[in-house]
Amino acid sequence: MTRKRKRLALILSAFIVLGSGLGLVLYALRDNIVFFYGPSEVLAKDLSSGTRIRIGGLVEQGSLSHQGMTVHFTVTDGKHGIPVTYTGPLPDLFREGQGVVAEGVLDSSGMTASTILAKHDERYMPREVVDALKKAGRWQENAGTATGMGGGS
Amino acid sequence: MIVETGHFALVLALALALVNAAVPLCGVVGRDQRLMAVAPSVALAGFFLVALAYAALTYAHVTSDFSLVNVVENSHSAKPLIYKITGVWGNHEGSMLLWVLILSLFAAAVAVGGRAMPVDLHAAVLAVQSWIAAAFLLFILLTSNPFARLANPPIEGQDLNPLLQDPGLAIHPPLLYLGYVGLSITFSFAAAALICGRIDAVWARLVRPWTLVAWIFLTLGIAMGSYWAYYTLGWGGFWFWDPVENASLMPWIAATALLHSATVMEKREALKVWTIFLAILAFSLSLIGTFIVRSGVLTSVHAFANDPRRGVFILAILVFFIGGSLLLFALRANALKPGGFFAPVSREGALVLNNLVLSTCCATVFVGTLYPLALEALTGEKISVGAPFYNLTFVPLFLPLCALMPIAQTLAWKRGDLLGSAQRLIFAFGCGLAVMLALFAWRGGPSISLVLAGLSIYLIIGSFADLATRILGRAATVKGHLFAHAFGLPRSAYGTALAHAGIGLSLLGLAATGWGAQKILAMKPGDVASVGPYDIVLQSIGPQTGPNYTATVAHMAIRAGGVEIGDVDPAVRFYPTRQVSRAEAGIKTIDFGQIYTGISDGDTPGSVNARLYWKPLVTCIWFGAVVMALGGLCSLSDRRLRIGVARRARKLAAAPQAAE
Numbered sequence: 001m002t003r004k005r006k007r008l009a010l011i012l013s014a015f016i017v018l019g020s021g022l023g024l025v026l027y028a029l030r031d032n033i034v035f036f037y038g039p040s041e042v043l044a045k046d047l048s049s050g051t052r053i054r055i056g057g058l059v060e061q062g063s064l065s066h067q068g069m070t071v072h073f074t075v076t077d078g079k080h081g082i083p084v085t086y087t088g089p090l091p092d093l094f095r096e097g098q099g100v101v102a103e104g105v106l107d108s109s110g111m112t113a114s115t116i117l118a119k120h121d122e123r124y125m126p127r128e129v130v131d132a133l134k135k136a137g138r139w140q141e142n143a144g145t146a147t148g149m150g151g152g153s
Numbered sequence: 154m155i156v157e158t159g160h161f162a163l164v165l166a167l168a169l170a171l172v173n174a175a176v177p178l179c180g181v182v183g184r185d186q187r188l189m190a191v192a193p194s195v196a197l198a199g200f201f202l203v204a205l206a207y208a209a210l211t212y213a214h215v216t217s218d219f220s221l222v223n224v225v226e227n228s229h230s231a232k233p234l235i236y237k238i239t240g241v242w243g244n245h246e247g248s249m250l251l252w253v254l255i256l257s258l259f260a261a262a263v264a265v266g267g268r269a270m271p272v273d274l275h276a277a278v279l280a281v282q283s284w285i286a287a288a289f290l291l292f293i294l295l296t297s298n299p300f301a302r303l304a305n306p307p308i309e310g311q312d313l314n315p316l317l318q319d320p321g322l323a324i325h326p327p328l329l330y331l332g333y334v335g336l337s338i339t340f341s342f343a344a345a346a347l348i349c350g351r352i353d354a355v356w357a358r359l360v361r362p363w364t365l366v367a368w369i370f371l372t373l374g375i376a377m378g379s380y381w382a383y384y385t386l387g388w389g390g391f392w393f394w395d396p397v398e399n400a401s402l403m404p405w406i407a408a409t410a411l412l413h414s415a416t417v418m419e420k421r422e423a424l425k426v427w428t429i430f431l432a433i434l435a436f437s438l439s440l441i442g443t444f445i446v447r448s449g450v451l452t453s454v455h456a457f458a459n460d461p462r463r464g465v466f467i468l469a470i471l472v473f474f475i476g477g478s479l480l481l482f483a484l485r486a487n488a489l490k491p492g493g494f495f496a497p498v499s500r501e502g503a504l505v506l507n508n509l510v511l512s513t514c515c516a517t518v519f520v521g522t523l524y525p526l527a528l529e530a531l532t533g534e535k536i537s538v539g540a541p542f543y544n545l546t547f548v549p550l551f552l553p554l555c556a557l558m559p560i561a562q563t564l565a566w567k568r569g570d571l572l573g574s575a576q577r578l579i580f581a582f583g584c585g586l587a588v589m590l591a592l593f594a595w596r597g598g599p600s601i602s603l604v605l606a607g608l609s610i611y612l613i614i615g616s617f618a619d620l621a622t623r624i625l626g627r628a629a630t631v632k633g634h635l636f637a638h639a640f641g642l643p644r645s646a647y648g649t650a651l652a653h654a655g656i657g658l659s660l661l662g663l664a665a666t667g668w669g670a671q672k673i674l675a676m677k678p679g680d681v682a683s684v685g686p687y688d689i690v691l692q693s694i695g696p697q698t699g700p701n702y703t704a705t706v707a708h709m710a711i712r713a714g715g716v717e718i719g720d721v722d723p724a725v726r727f728y729p730t731r732q733v734s735r736a737e738a739g740i741k742t743i744d745f746g747q748i749y750t751g752i753s754d755g756d757t758p759g760s761v762n763a764r765l766y767w768k769p770l771v772t773c774i775w776f777g778a779v780v781m782a783l784g785g786l787c788s789l790s791d792r793r794l795r796i797g798v799a800r801r802a803r804k805l806a807a808a809p810q811a812a813e
Contacts, residue, residue, distance in 0.1 A: 017509040025517055034536060034539065054537055066493070069674065069675065078601075089762075103537070
């Protein structure tokens with residue numbers, strides 16, 4: 001092979017590998033990303049059943065109930081709440097009044113969650129939750145806690 | 154007083170770093186030997202000063218000196234001594250100090266170990282390293298001073314985040330940092346090579362051992378972090394595609410690509426521009442990782458309390474170093490002569506393909522990690538990119554790479570023989586296929602696991618195919634014992650084989666997750682649950698008191714066919730100082746698999762909610778990483794790197810013109 005054709009082979013293979021990478025990324029980004037909303041946004045957006053999303057907020061005081069390994073609770077931003085059903089191990093820092101992020105599928109009655117993420121550190125809230133609370137006007141910057149929910153740090 | 158000494162040492166280290174950032178470079182430009190000779194001793198002094206500062210902070214933590222903000226916020230007098238020591242890096246300020254300590258440790262190592270290098274390159278490497286050290290020392294002193302005092306010290310501290318009170322934390326961050334920060338040396342080498350105009354095979358040979366050292370630690374650090382997450386986060390997952398994990402994976406991929414391309418540059422003087430670029434890229438990705446972890450743009454277990462000023466500062470450092478080095482690269486790289494060409498089917502060709510695929514893999518991880526950030530900044534829309542994304546992008550790129558690895562190993566330099574290589578791999582391929590079919594007949598299971606298991610066996614055996622043919626080939630033509638022939642092969646060949654086999658081993662562990670079993674249920678003492686081939690009996694539930702926690706412990710016995718083979722004690726610990734509880738998994742390793750148990754408080758008194766898992770061959774995942782690191786170590790001990798460097802470099806230093 002000549003020098004030129006070798007270079008061509010190199011450039012061509014580079015295009016093939018990078019191109020397939022790009023194609024895979026674009027394909028995966030279309031279907032495999034999950035949007036994050038606060039409870040009020042979920043209701044405002046009128047999302048269809050079966051949509052996979054993440055919601056963030058606080059676990060409403062007094063809403064937590066166990067049924068064997070299944071738990072029911074409400075994720076709230078102080079204005080609106082979304083009931084969540086979840087079966088499986090809960091994170092260590094999951095508690096009423098604390099920040100939580102739930103990922104799952106929406107149905108007519110609320111959300112069936114497949115993953116629950118509680119904040120990892122009691123010193124701060126998940127940033128998504130803070131933003132969701134701010135949008136609902138329930139966040140006091142200087143206190144670093146949500147108002148009227150009795151939780152926070 | 155000791156604390157102030159530490160603070161003062163840190164300021165002094167900054168001053169020395171500034172000196173070392175300027176003086177040797179002036180020496181390089183003005184060809185002044187005396188100015189260049191300053192670099193090694195100043196680098197050593199800088200290391201001792203940073204070490205002194207680090208020791209001072211450790212002292213404050215060990216003696217529970219609650220007049221320090223850092224100690225108050227992260228320590229407690231009742232905390233066990235080991236966590237007082239490891240707690241030094243369990244917070245933002247301390248971990249940045251560890252960052253700089255390792256940075257200057259590497260500078261000191263180059264100062265001592267690189268004496269045989271060309272003098273100007275040696276001085277320039279240390280100078281660039283000092284630039285980085287100066288930037289981060291400034292960062293610590295201005296935004297994250299670990300030595301800040303409190304006017305009214307409290308009597309007791311706030312304790313360390315319980316998640317971090319774990320032996321895993323003792324090992325994971327230092328290992329990871331040694332890798333992460335170790336890549337700074339390859340960056341300094343690349344920048345120095347561009348400054349001195351020494352981009353040649355000698356440079357590639359000099360930079361390779363340092364890249365290997367960083368790569369070994371990075372490999373171990375990532376594996377350790379994965380294992381730590383596996384047993385502390387309580388549900389037995391080992392890789393979450395968390396942005397912070399990705400932040401360490403990206404430099405690892407870049408460093409792996411660099412190791413391979415540096416080989417081509419060393420042996421064939423080709424891929425010079427690309428290798429330099431990769432060396433810059435690897436450390437740039439480390440810096441981006443530091444930014445992601447430290448700036449608080451992300452929610453993660455690794456994010457400490459955040460301060461926006463820090464994010465901006467790190468961003469400035471990031472822009473300065475990445476932008477600066479790329480500018481230098483753009484100015485100097487076109488002066489390079491193109492290297493030797495080679496046939497597409499050859500060892501070089503295969504290594505180029507390896508680099509292409511690895512860079513694409515790295516790019517997919519990069520997109521997945523940063524796309525959510527970019528989208529939020531641009532549209533305010535919040536999304537998360539998780540495992541499904543990477544399963545569709547990273548995995549389809551990485552698995553074919555694994556299939557190609559043994560073939561590449563058997564290809565000759567310059568011009569390879571694809572058919573010949575394929576023939577040598579028939580045995581390995583047959584074994585993989587046989588294992589796949591045997592598993593299908595015996596266990597069934599998900600097809601992806603079957604394919605992965607077959608691929609991993611092929612990869613493990615195929616990694617040694619080249620060595621085997623070389624040894625047998627010699628034995629057929631030359632007299633001598635088989636072992637003598639085996640011993641005569643270069644150690645780097647063994648290193649390659651081991652590292653590749655390690656990847657195969659990790660894949661095997663991944664494949665085996667498909668045959669695992671799990672059970673989540675409420676249990677009372679006396680209850681029996683079967684999980685996989687084992688029965689687990691909950692024998693008792695009782696309280697326990699630790700130094701700074703109280704716990705509920707479940708004692709469980711593991712039985713196989715009615716015979717007790719071991720026990721586990723999963724627990725929930727409650728840390729009163731921070732009012733948090735943490736699950737402590739009970740793990741029993743059986744052969745290469747593990748019984749993994751976790752509990753949480755039950756709904757009725759006297760019962761617990763238990764999670765029981767049987768994870769066959771799961772330890773292979775991390776054991777594979779250890780084998781990879783061993784391969785790296787093996788390569789590092791190659792004669793060529795130990796002896797060749799010193800001799801050739803000295804020759805070159807004596808007569809630089811003759812070599813050009």
